[in-house]
Amino acid sequence: MKFGSRPARSILAYQSKARVHIVDQTQLxxxxxxxxxxxxxxxxxxxxxxxxxxxxxxxxxAAYGMALAATRDATDAALREAxxxxxxxxxxxxxxxxxxxxxxxxxxxxxxxxxADAAWSEASAIEAEDIETNRTIGEHGLALLRVLHEKLxxxxxxxxxxNAGRMACVEWGTATAPIYLAKESGIPVHVWVxxxxxxxQGLLTQWxxxxxxIDHTYIVDNAGGHLMQQGKVDIVFVGADRVSLKGDVxxxxxxxxxxxxxxxxxxxxxxxxxxxxxxVRINSLDGVEIEERAGDxxxxxxxxxxxxRVIDLRLLDANVNVANPGFDVTPAKLVTGIIxxxxxxxxxELTPFLKARMI
Amino acid sequence: MKFGSRPARSILAYQSKARVHIVDQTQLxxxxxxxxxxxxxxxxxxxxxxxxxxxxxxxxxAAYGMALAATRDATDAALREAxxxxxxxxxxxxxxxxxxxxxxxxxxxxxxxxxADAAWSEASAIEAEDIETNRTIGEHGLALLRVLHEKLxxxxxxxxxxNAGRMACVEWGTATAPIYLAKESGIPVHVWVxxxxxxxQGLLTQWxxxxxxIDHTYIVDNAGGHLMQQGKVDIVFVGADRVSLKGDVxxxxxxxxxxxxxxxxxxxxxxxxxxxxxxVRINSLDGVEIEERAGDxxxxxxxxxxxxRVIDLRLLDANVNVANPGFDVTPAKLVTGIIxxxxxxxxxELTPFLKARMI
Numbered sequence: 281m282k283f284g285s286r287p288a289r290s291i292l293a294y295q296s297k298a299r300v301h302i303v304d305q306t307q308l309x310x311x312x313x314x315x316x317x318x319x320x321x322x323x324x325x326x327x328x329x330x331x332x333x334x335x336x337x338x339x340x341x342a343a344y345g346m347a348l349a350a351t352r353d354a355t356d357a358a359l360r361e362a363x364x365x366x367x368x369x370x371x372x373x374x375x376x377x378x379x380x381x382x383x384x385x386x387x388x389x390x391x392x393x394x395x396a397d398a399a400w401s402e403a404s405a406i407e408a409e410d411i412e413t414n415r416t417i418g419e420h421g422l423a424l425l426r427v428l429h430e431k432l433x434x435x436x437x438x439x440x441x442x443n444a445g446r447m448a449c450v451e452w453g454t455a456t457a458p459i460y461l462a463k464e465s466g467i468p469v470h471v472w473v474x475x476x477x478x479x480x481q482g483l484l485t486q487w488x489x490x491x492x493x494i495d496h497t498y499i500v501d502n503a504g505g506h507l508m509q510q511g512k513v514d515i516v517f518v519g520a521d522r523v524s525l526k527g528d529v530x531x532x533x534x535x536x537x538x539x540x541x542x543x544x545x546x547x548x549x550x551x552x553x554x555x556x557x558x559x560v561r562i563n564s565l566d567g568v569e570i571e572e573r574a575g576d577x578x579x580x581x582x583x584x585x586x587x588x589r590v591i592d593l594r595l596l597d598a599n600v601n602v603a604n605p606g607f608d609v610t611p612a613k614l615v616t617g618i619i620x621x622x623x624x625x626x627x628x629e630l631t632p633f634l635k636a637r638m639i
Numbered sequence: 640m641k642f643g644s645r646p647a648r649s650i651l652a653y654q655s656k657a658r659v660h661i662v663d664q665t666q667l668x669x670x671x672x673x674x675x676x677x678x679x680x681x682x683x684x685x686x687x688x689x690x691x692x693x694x695x696x697x698x699x700x701a702a703y704g705m706a707l708a709a710t711r712d713a714t715d716a717a718l719r720e721a722x723x724x725x726x727x728x729x730x731x732x733x734x735x736x737x738x739x740x741x742x743x744x745x746x747x748x749x750x751x752x753x754x755a756d757a758a759w760s761e762a763s764a765i766e767a768e769d770i771e772t773n774r775t776i777g778e779h780g781l782a783l784l785r786v787l788h789e790k791l792x793x794x795x796x797x798x799x800x801x802n803a804g805r806m807a808c809v810e811w812g813t814a815t816a817p818i819y820l821a822k823e824s825g826i827p828v829h830v831w832v833x834x835x836x837x838x839x840q841g842l843l844t845q846w847x848x849x850x851x852x853i854d855h856t857y858i859v860d861n862a863g864g865h866l867m868q869q870g871k872v873d874i875v876f877v878g879a880d881r882v883s884l885k886g887d888v889x890x891x892x893x894x895x896x897x898x899x900x901x902x903x904x905x906x907x908x909x910x911x912x913x914x915x916x917x918x919v920r921i922n923s924l925d926g927v928e929i930e931e932r933a934g935d936x937x938x939x940x941x942x943x944x945x946x947x948r949v950i951d952l953r954l955l956d957a958n959v960n961v962a963n964p965g966f967d968v969t970p971a972k973l974v975t976g977i978i979x980x981x982x983x984x985x986x987x988e989l990t991p992f993l994k995a996r997m998i
Contacts, residue, residue, distance in 0.1 A: 472962075475937070477836060477859040486959060497960040500836040500937060501861050502893025506929070506967035509895065534861025536868065540899040570865070578834070578859060581940055583952035593942035593952045600845060601856040603831075608865035 290337050290447045293344055293407070297351060297400045300344045304331045305447060309487035310583070310590045319352070320345040320362045327369040327376070334448025336410045336554075339379035342366045343403035346383040347396070354395035359387055379406055407450050413554045414452035416621040421458025421517065421552055424624065425467055428514050435468035435495070437514045439504055442474070442532035443481035444519025444552065445488045454552040455517040456488065458619070463494050471496040472513060474504055476532060478577040478604060501534050505541035516542050517619075520551045523558045525634055527612035527627025528565035533605055539614035551610075552619040560634050565609045575602040649696050649806045650766070652703055656710060656759045659703045663690045664806060668846035669942070669949045678711070679704040679721045686735070687728040693807025695769045695913075698738035701725045702762035705742040706755070713754035718746055738765055766809050772913045773811035775980040780817025780876065780911055783983065784826055787873050794827035794854070796873045798863055801833070801891035802840035803878025803911065804847045813911040814876040815847065817978070822853050830855040831872060833863055835891060837936040837963060860893050864900035875901050876978075879910040882917045884993055886971035886986025887924035892964055898973035910969075911978040919993050924968040934961040 292301040304313040306329060315331065317323050323345030326332050332341045349362035363380055370376055383402055390398040428436045444455035452460055462469045471489055473496050475482040482498060489496040499507070507513050516538060522530040529535065529551045542549040562568070579596040596602065612627035625633055651660040663672040665688060674690065676682050682704030685691050691700045708721035722739055729735055742761055749757040787795045803814035811819055821828045830848055832855050834841040841857060848855040858866070866872050875897055881889040888894065888910045901908040921927070938955040955961065971986035984992055 475836065477834065477861055480954065483954065486955065490959070497962050498937065498955060499962050500892070501859075502836055502891075502896065502967075503962065503964055505896040505899065506892060506964050507962070509967065532861075533859070533865060537861065537864040537896040537900060540864065540903055541896060544899055578857065581942060581952065581954075583940060583954045585944075585950070585952060591944070591952070593940065593944060593950070595839065595842065595940075595942045596845065596857060600849070603856050603858050603862065603866075605862055605865050608861075608868065 289451055290334075291332065291340055291344070291407070291450060293347075293400070293404065297347070297396070300341075300348070302326060302332055302341070303447070305333050305484075306331055307590060308447070309483045317344075318348065320349040320366065323348065324366050324369050327366070335373060335375040336449040337447070338370060338373050339375035340403070340407045340410060340450055342369075342376050343379045343383050343406045346380065346387070347399040347403045350387060350399040351396040354392045359384075359395075382406065410449055411451045413621045414449050414454060414457050415461075417454055417552050417554065417619055418452050418457025418461040420621075420624050421550070421619045422461040422465060422467070424515065424548075424550065424619075425458055425462050425469065426465075429467050432514065435470045436462075437470050437472065437512055439472040439507065439513045439516045439538065440474065440485060441501070441504070441518050441535055441538055442476045443484040443488075444517075445485050447484055447488060448519075453488075454519045454554070456485070457552065458517065459489075459494060460492060463492065469494065472504065472507060473498045474534075474538075475500050476534065477501055480581070481532070501537075504538050508541045508545035508547050511545075513542075513545075513547050516547060516549045518551050520553045520557055521607055522565065522568075523551060523553055523618055524565045524612075525558070525560050525563045525631050527615050527618060527625075527630045529610040529612075529615055529618075530565050530568060530607050531610065533608050536608040536610045536614075539610040542616075543614050548616040549614060550617050550619050550624070551615060555620050555622060558618075558620070558630075558634065560638060568609060570608070571606040573604045573606045575604055578602045578604055648810055649693075650691065650699055650703070650809060652706075652759070652763065652766070656706070656755070659700075659707070661685060661691055661700070662806070664692050664843075665690055666949060667806070668842045676703075677707065679708040679725065682707060683725050683728050686725070694732060694734040695808040696806070697729060697732050698734035699762070699766045699769060699809055701728075701735050702738045702742050702765045705739065705746070706758040706762045709746060709758040710755045713751045718743075718754075741765065769808055770810045772980045773808050773813060773816050774820075776813055776911050776913065776978055777811050777816025777820040779980075779983050780909070780978045781820040781824060781826070783874065783907075783909065783978075784817055784821050784828065785824075788826045791873065794829045795821075796829050796831065796871055798831040798866065798872045798875045798897065799833065799844060800860070800863070800875075800877050800894055800897055801835045802843040802847075803876075804844050806843055806847060807878075812847075813878045813913070815844070816911065817876065818848075818853060819851060822851065828853065831863065831866060832857045833893075833897075834859050835893065836860055839940070840891070860896075863897050867900045867904035867906050870904075872901075872904075872906050875906060875908045877910050879912045879916055880966055881924065881927075882910060882912055882977055883921045883924045883971075884917070884919050884990050885922050886974050886977060886984075886989045888969040888971075888974055888977075889924050889927060889966050890969065892967050895967040895969045895973075898969040901975075902973050907975040908973060909976050909978050909983070910974060914979050914981060917977075917979070917989075917993060919997060927968060929967065930965040932963045932965045934963055937961045937963055
């Protein structure tokens with residue numbers, strides 16, 4: 281896919297097997313700073329400092345970190361050191377652990393002389409699988425947009441919350457994948473991009489869509505319900521951090537409010553996720569623990585000063601009490617469907633499909 | 640009522656009948672700058688520059704502007720000039736027109752030699768009536784908090800959106816009046832203060848509550864629904880810009896989303912308004928025109944720099960499309976009750992009460 285004059289991907293490994301290219305996301309969307317990583321230590325730093333973010337992208341970056349490690353020194357001791365350091369960067373990231381485990385299985389069963397090549401191949405496979413999963417999610421979501429477009433015969437208004445976009449993944453994103461494919465397929469789409477306080481990930485989504493030349497309008501989170509009341513939203517696409525067996529959706533704080541409005545206004549509401557995000561061990565997300573994040577995410581805000589510098593502005597004194605739950609749970613009763621690489625499932629269809637798959 | 644070491648009121652006329660004291664709200668909550676107005680021109684400037692804001696406060700400031708005008712020159716020509724200039728400051732503000740009409744009726748029927756005294760008395764009466772209306776709204780809301788407290792025997796968690804507080808009025812506010820009275824009555828209350836993007840009026844509410852030493856926690860708008868799901872909200876109090884005969888509520892954008900969550904989570908949802916805010920000519924607010932406000936309210940954000948200066952930071956380029964509806968409509972079906980100076984009415988009770996009152 282194209283991405284204007286910007287790099288086509290959040291991460292790109294060069295053929296030379298000596299370096300990996302990323303966009304420094306701590307500066308987005310205010311600055312597009314590209315970085316070249318040539319050591320596993322630089323990969324670790326990029327993950328720790330959140331220069332790369334989003335579960336899939338963290339996993340891929342760590343995998344390439346292991347490839348860089350194996351290129352420099354393929355001994356067991358050196359690889360163990362790199363693996364442990366990479367794992368420690370974001371200890372709770374499930375994809376990070378998963379990618380490093382997969383790399384370790386490959387490296388452990390490969391002769392040291394062949395480990396560098398094997399590691400680059402395996403990292404590249406992880407990357408390619410992520411792209412393919414997201415593209416397939418996009419195809420299934422695209423079918424929904426196509427039906428709406430055939431019915432309404434006008435541009436389809438999609439509302440999205442947070443950034444379940446390409447910069448959290450390698451390409452396509454999850455909630456955004458159907459939108460990018462609609463663009464390629466000639467189905468006209470307009471996207472309502474929600475700001476997504478407190479971290480304003482809507483700025484990333486806006487930046488992505490602008491670079492992909494997709495029609496969009498930026499709104500504050502408060503406006504999404506009103507737009508649905510006015511008939512200005514045809515479908516809601518969000519990502520998810522976790523989906524339960526019966527179709528409860530844990531996603532960025534505020535998602536629940538949009539699902540309520542969608543139900544009230546008869547707007548279909550979908551979460552787009554890889555099957556790996558569905559936690560089949562849990563039926564319902566009722567009472568699941570929600571991460572309480574740092575209060576300074578609310579007290580401070582990042583933007584561009586008049587002198588064009590990226591700075592943090594203070595909105596609230598450090599002594600003001602704030603509460604900052606990072607996620608909320610949208611109960612399955614408000615969810616029209618879950619879009620996965622295996623197809624689109626209503627919450628009722630989801631449980632039997634997942635149970636059949638486990639057997 | 641007390642207000643820490645801060646001025647007890649958003650506006651205060653001195654006994655000398657020569658000056659009026661305000662807090663410059665353009666600097667709130669980052670700076671508390673008090674100003675003394677000694678001419679009607681300064682009153683007009685304060686309204687135009689939004690140093691005073693909120694329908695009731697604008698009306699009272701304009702009334703004192705006429706008093707200052709009559710003190711300097713009580714001729715018909717001079718008063719006409721002052722009135723027209725004051726009216727032009729915020730041409731769509733209903734309370735401004737209403738207050739100036741009332742002052743004109745008084746001045747027109749008074750001998751020029753007595754106009755100055757008459758004008759100060761009339762402005763003072765308008766001010767006193769606003770305080771009394773809000774205090775009475777507060778008493779009716781307090782009864783709701785008292786019932787909850789007797790039942791739950793713990794601090795009552797109130798959620799509020801935007802600033803329907805004392806700084807929009809002379810004292811008490813509307814949605815905040817029951818909270819201030821609860822404090823005076825010894826009923827423990829904790830307030831969830833919503834940020835209220837894009838203009839962040841939650842900062843004003845936070846500042847008010849801090850100065851009144853009322854327990855509170857600041858949250859982003861996205862978090863309110865999640866807190867209700869978690870049982871952490873006992874009651875929602877909001878203000879309103881307009882209420883219809885059947886109890887539809889037009890209020891700050893995002894109010895509808897909180898009303899949906901309140902309904903879903905069985906949390907009572909009340910709008911607190913003076914009867915003058917109820918538009919008895921309109922049964923429903925379906926399809927009412929909603930003000931589209933400036934995009935720069937979203938693209939820019941005001942806060943304190945590291946050097947402690949009040950500055951605007953850019954979040955989005957000027958060329959990014961934004962939509963900024965200022966208000967939304969909460970349908971009566973989601974409203975538990977309307978708190979007025981005449982008592983609390985369910986939407987079903989509201990219409991017969993208002994019709995009886997009109998006869």
